[in-house]
Amino acid sequence: MFPSYLVDTDWIIHYLNGQPSIVSKLQELQGRGVAVSLVSLAELYEGVFYSRDPEAGESNLDDFLRGVSIAIDKETFFQPSAWAAPSQKENRC
Secondary structure, eight states: OOOSEEEOHHHHHHHHTTOHHHHHHHHHHHTTOEEEEHHHHHHHHHHHHTSSOHHHHHHHHHHHHTTSEEESSSSOEEOGGGOOOOOHHHHOO
């Protein structure tokens, strides 16, 4: 499915924090195709990396990403469910 909506980092953060209006809206839009840009993806993983509980944050983010596409450019998207991100433990310096 070609995504219809490109979701901003702030919306995803609010979703992950459980803001009811955002959770409801994104769940509604997921049936129509939601994408996240590579820039937003990097920002989100940076936030997870520096959070108080990186393992829980990464788990929550990964759960969200299973329902969206990642936008590479205007015509190229991929599904994160087919891609395994490295765990925090492996990349922490």
